[in-house]
Amino acid sequence: MRYYPNIPDLNVNSSINLLLRRAKENRTVEIEEYITTGGYSALKKALTKFTPEDIVVLVEESTLRGRGGAGFPTGRKWRFALSNPPPRYLICNADESEPGTFKDRIIIERDPHLLIEGMAIAGYALGAELGFIYIRGEYPAGAKILEDAIEDARKKGYLGKNILGTDFSFDILVYRGAGAYICGEETALIESLEGKRGHPRLRPPYPANYGLFGKPTVVNNVETLSNIPIIVTYESYYMNIGSSGYYGPKLFPISGKVNKPGVYEATMDITLRDLIDMAGGIRDGKKFKAVFAGALGVYSERDLDTPMDYSPKGFGGTGTTIVLAEDDCIIDSLIVIAEFFEHESCGKCTPCRVGTYEQLNILRKFQNGTATEEDIKLLEHLGRNIPVGSICGLGYSASNAIMDALKKFRDEFYEHINGNCPAGVCFKND
Amino acid sequence: MEFIYLTEEIKQQIDRYVEKFPLKDQAIIQSLHLIYSKYRDIEDVHMKELSEYLQVPLNVIEGIVSFYDMFRVKRGARHHIRVCKNLPCHIMGCKNLLKMFEKLTGEKANQYSKNGRFYIETVECIGSCSIAPAFMIDDDLYEGLNITEEKLNEILSKYT
Ligand SMILES: Cc1cc2nc3c(=O)[nH]c(=O)nc-3n(C[C@H](O)[C@H](O)[C@H](O)COP(=O)(O)O)c2cc1C
Ligand code: SF4
Ligand code: FES
Numbered sequence: 319m320r321y322y323p324n325i326p327d328l329n330v331n332s333s334i335n336l337l338l339r340r341a342k343e344n345r346t347v348e349i350e351e352y353i354t355t356g357g358y359s360a361l362k363k364a365l366t367k368f369t370p371e372d373i374v375v376l377v378e379e380s381t382l383r384g385r386g387g388a389g390f391p392t393g394r395k396w397r398f399a400l401s402n403p404p405p406r407y408l409i410c411n412a413d414e415s416e417p418g419t420f421k422d423r424i425i426i427e428r429d430p431h432l433l434i435e436g437m438a439i440a441g442y443a444l445g446a447e448l449g450f451i452y453i454r455g456e457y458p459a460g461a462k463i464l465e466d467a468i469e470d471a472r473k474k475g476y477l478g479k480n481i482l483g484t485d486f487s488f489d490i491l492v493y494r495g496a497g498a499y500i501c502g503e504e505t506a507l508i509e510s511l512e513g514k515r516g517h518p519r520l521r522p523p524y525p526a527n528y529g530l531f532g533k534p535t536v537v538n539n540v541e542t543l544s545n546i547p548i549i550v551t552y553e554s555y556y557m558n559i560g561s562s563g564y565y566g567p568k569l570f571p572i573s574g575k576v577n578k579p580g581v582y583e584a585t586m587d588i589t590l591r592d593l594i595d596m597a598g599g600i601r602d603g604k605k606f607k608a609v610f611a612g613a614l615g616v617y618s619e620r621d622l623d624t625p626m627d628y629s630p631k632g633f634g635g636t637g638t639t640i641v642l643a644e645d646d647c648i649i650d651s652l653i654v655i656a657e658f659f660e661h662e663s664c665g666k667c668t669p670c671r672v673g674t675y676e677q678l679n680i681l682r683k684f685q686n687g688t689a690t691e692e693d694i695k696l697l698e699h700l701g702r703n704i705p706v707g708s709i710c711g712l713g714y715s716a717s718n719a720i721m722d723a724l725k726k727f728r729d730e731f732y733e734h735i736n737g738n739c740p741a742g743v744c745f746k747n748d
Numbered sequence: 749m750e751f752i753y754l755t756e757e758i759k760q761q762i763d764r765y766v767e768k769f770p771l772k773d774q775a776i777i778q779s780l781h782l783i784y785s786k787y788r789d790i791e792d793v794h795m796k797e798l799s800e801y802l803q804v805p806l807n808v809i810e811g812i813v814s815f816y817d818m819f820r821v822k823r824g825a826r827h828h829i830r831v832c833k834n835l836p837c838h839i840m841g842c843k844n845l846l847k848m849f850e851k852l853t854g855e856k857a858n859q860y861s862k863n864g865r866f867y868i869e870t871v872e873c874i875g876s877c878s879i880a881p882a883f884m885i886d887d888d889l890y891e892g893l894n895i896t897e898e899k900l901n902e903i904l905s906k907y908t
Binding site: 574 | 769770771775777781815833835839872873875884886888890891
């Protein structure tokens with residue numbers, strides 16, 4: 319019997335049963351069960367029926383976009399890497415550290431072979447012989463589960479030399495991070511994977527040209543790679559899943575004030591309202607107030623009918639949805655998020671390092687009753703300027719929440735200036 | 749050189765890392781994890797031994813230890829309690845959970861452990877927001893919603 323650290327039952331549900339087909343219960347699906355339920359047949363199909371080029375075309379046509387946050391078209395990313403000579407590397411980004419995000423762990427802990435199969439097919443398409451899974455340090459169970467699953471896959475000939483008797487060889491190594499959100503950013507991840515401090519690199523060059531060990535590298539999210547076996551299995555039928563341009567299953571981690579927080583699988587045409595309904599509606603019969611979603615933007619009641627897709631007005635991002643009810647305070651929540659950015663800024667760019675510190679201090683003034691109207695202007699000034707002076711996505715998005723809140727919940731800032739917290743959270747002495 | 753902290757078991761595992769990764773430096777963070785799981789702290793003596801064993805300059809190892817949160821903090825305890833404080837856990841009551849931990853262990857959050865058993869740390873999101881407020885003790889993950897002092901005490905008693 320294999321021993322893994324304790325993992326409580328995280329609630330999971332699906333209306334379409336693709337990514338989460340085997341992952342609804344809190345247990346790890348072992349390789350035998352994976353195979354008897356159709357697993358590794360996509361890899362077999364890929365290696366026997368398709369050329370690597372065929373796979374790339376399938377992925378391009380699928381419109382698959384990266385599930386790690388930026389939503390970049392996966393096929394296009396692969397194309398860039400393929401335009402450079404081998405050796406090429408594949409990296410699976412399992413750093414999952416964005417606040418409110420806990421979807422990748424479900425695949426890793428419950429159905430690890432789905433990811434492994436996806437990586438093997440991606441490796442074939444990219445002409446890569448070695449792949450890495452960079453998993454956050456705070457997922458010790460996940461790392462062990464992956465190690466064991468990879469070993470099982472090697473034994474059965476799905477990884478290693480001459481996979482399934484073909485001349486394709488591919489292996490995967492698991493690498494643990496150690497508690498740094500910035501290492502989810504792909505160039506910082508590569509630095510960390512090379513055994514260094516995780517500071518982002520200046521781009522260009524992009525990883526597709528100059529990545530791991532200076533070689534062409536594709537970095538893809540866990541959920542992105544787990545879509546690959548589904549694409550290969552369904553081929554053009556994949557385009558029946560969801561709505562035009564944003565095909566495929568998506569995982570939505572929902573947390574906060576809903577009755578049944580958890581990871582929900584749906585197509586991306588689902589609206590925020592339907593997603594909240596899927597999660598059992600707002601807790602304790604309270605009224606909806608806001609969500610922190612996408613790249614930690616803030617959305618209000620007026621956004622409830624927006625689809626959770628990658629369109630310009632959609633939520634995009636990782637699918638993360640943190641729900642606030644009427645008794646939660648926007649300012650108080652912004653402070654928590656600002657503390658996070660202040661703590662996680664790697665310090666390489668001064669506007670990000672100092673700016674995240676300043677915006678936190680200014681926000682705190684709203685909570686301790688010393689803020690003035692001038693502080694709203696200062697926040698807007700920082701929100702405009704931190705992204706400009708930053709080289710990575712952390713700096714670009716560090717003020718998203720504040721800027722959104724200043725548009726959608728501006729009243730709350732003024733209320734706090736007047737010493738009043740509409741949700742009754744701030745100005746209490748305890 | 750004699751290694752006191754790098755036990756035979758740890759050395760064997762490090763050898764495996766060095767063998768499997770293309771680059772020797774890739775073994776550094778993974779080796780630090782081995783040390784951290786055994787000693788729940790990374791101290792100067794550990795870094796010196798690792799530098800010696802891997803033949804990597806000490807300053808490189810120190811640079812890494814000072815960058816990554818899991819290694820950087822000095823804890824001085826056998827067990828490491830991580831209480832998540834990010835937004836989902838914040839609105840689901842992590843402050844109360846933290847108070848309970850402080851009361852039951854007699855330790856203060858984010859302060860060097862007094863009695864050497866528990867170190868309590870407030871951390872950013874640990875990817876478990878649907879069971880908020882979530883916490884970890886060493887490698888184990890737990891759910892903190894509606895938890896009572898009694899239940900928490902029972903959990904703590906497993907970590908001696
Ligand atoms: C600060 C920061 C943190 C990130 N964290 C993650 C992460 O934990 N997981 C992830 O897949 N992508 C993360 N990303 C996005 C990656 O840089 C990259 O876009 C992604 O891994 C690409 O995979 P995809 O195309 O499959 O989405 C992060 C980006 C930034 C700027
Ligand atoms: S934007 Fe911030 S996190 Fe990104 S490299 Fe610059 S300082 Fe580091
Ligand atoms: S915010 Fe606490 S686990 Fe995610």
